[in-house]
Amino acid sequence: MSFSLSGPFPFFFNDEWERSIVLRFGSYERSRKSGAHFKIPFVEKAVTVPVYEDSVDVMKQEAITKDNIPVEVDGVVFFNVKDTTEDVKDCIVNVGDYEKQTLNYATSILRDLVGKKELDELLQKRDEIGDEIQEKLDGRTDSFGVKVKDVEIQNINIPEKMERAMAAEAEAERNRRARRTNAQAELEASVKLRQAAEIIGDKGYRMRTLQTLDSVAEENSTIVTFPTELVGGMTSGDTEKGLQDVLDNVSDIDLSSFDIGGMEDMDMDDVKEKVEDKMEEI
Known part of the structure; x- marks a missing residue:
C-alpha cells in the first residue's frame, strides 16, 4: 500500500524496504530509494511503496466446476512490487491501489479456472492449478509493476451430499483393493499348498483344512466344527x-x-x- 507525504517538511526518509517517487504539481519528477531525501515544500510530494514480499487472502469464491458441481474455493496470493525505478513508478501512477487490483484479478482468474476443471482434477491437482493461476495473474499485474510469486489453493468445499458420495466411493475402492489382495494371497497359498501336496502325498489338502481350523480356534469360539472326513483321513x-x-x-x-x-x-x-x-x- 502506498502513502504520500507533503506539507512544510523539506525532507523525507525511506527505510531499506521502501521506494518513493516525487511528484511536482501532481506530475512525476524523480524516483528515490532508501535514505534521506529532499523535496520542495508545498510544491513536491513523495509517494512511497514497500518492495518486500506481501500476501493477500482470496476470500471464498462460489463457482461451478466443468462437471456441474458447486464448490467454494479460497486461497492466498504472494506478491511484491518489483524493485526497479520504472516498476515503482508504474505501481503508483498506473493503478489506484495495486494490492486491491491484484486481488481483483486473482479472484476473477480463480473463478474462471475452476469453471474449466472437473472436481476430481480440482481436488487432486491443487499445486498445478495454483501454478496456472500464478502464471496468468503475473501476466495481468506486470503492467503496474507487481510480481506474483506464488498462488496457493487453500480450501475446496463441496456440498455435504457430495462428500458422503465421495466417502462411499472411497470405501468401495478400499474394499475392492482388499479383496484383490486377499485373492492374490489365496492364489499364492494354493500354489504353495499344491507343491507341498505333491511332496507329502494325496492327503496334503488336509494341511489347508487344519490351517482353517486353527484360524477358527483363534476367534475364542467355544464350538469348533471338525469335518468327519478329516478324522477318517487321519x-x-x-x-x-x-x-x-x-x-x-x-x-x-x-x-x-x-x-x-x-x-x-x-x-x-x-x-x-x-x-x-x-x-x-x-
Missing part, C-alpha cells in the same frame, strides 16, 4: 472303513450317551464287541 484305511460300517449299522439308534473315548486305539474286534454290548443294553 486314521488308517482299514480303521476308517471299519468305523464307517459300524456307524452305518447303528445310524437309527440314539448314541448320544455312548462314550466312545479311546475307540480309535482299539482293534476292530474290540470296537465291534463294545458297540454290540451297548446295543443289547438299549
Whole structure:
C-alpha cells in the first residue's frame, strides 16, 4: 500500500524496504530509494511503496466446476512490487491501489479456472492449478509493476451430499483393493499348498483344512466344527472303513450317551464287541 507525504517538511526518509517517487504539481519528477531525501515544500510530494514480499487472502469464491458441481474455493496470493525505478513508478501512477487490483484479478482468474476443471482434477491437482493461476495473474499485474510469486489453493468445499458420495466411493475402492489382495494371497497359498501336496502325498489338502481350523480356534469360539472326513483321513484305511460300517449299522439308534473315548486305539474286534454290548443294553 502506498502513502504520500507533503506539507512544510523539506525532507523525507525511506527505510531499506521502501521506494518513493516525487511528484511536482501532481506530475512525476524523480524516483528515490532508501535514505534521506529532499523535496520542495508545498510544491513536491513523495509517494512511497514497500518492495518486500506481501500476501493477500482470496476470500471464498462460489463457482461451478466443468462437471456441474458447486464448490467454494479460497486461497492466498504472494506478491511484491518489483524493485526497479520504472516498476515503482508504474505501481503508483498506473493503478489506484495495486494490492486491491491484484486481488481483483486473482479472484476473477480463480473463478474462471475452476469453471474449466472437473472436481476430481480440482481436488487432486491443487499445486498445478495454483501454478496456472500464478502464471496468468503475473501476466495481468506486470503492467503496474507487481510480481506474483506464488498462488496457493487453500480450501475446496463441496456440498455435504457430495462428500458422503465421495466417502462411499472411497470405501468401495478400499474394499475392492482388499479383496484383490486377499485373492492374490489365496492364489499364492494354493500354489504353495499344491507343491507341498505333491511332496507329502494325496492327503496334503488336509494341511489347508487344519490351517482353517486353527484360524477358527483363534476367534475364542467355544464350538469348533471338525469335518468327519478329516478324522477318517487321519486314521488308517482299514480303521476308517471299519468305523464307517459300524456307524452305518447303528445310524437309527440314539448314541448320544455312548462314550466312545479311546475307540480309535482299539482293534476292530474290540470296537465291534463294545458297540454290540451297548446295543443289547438299549
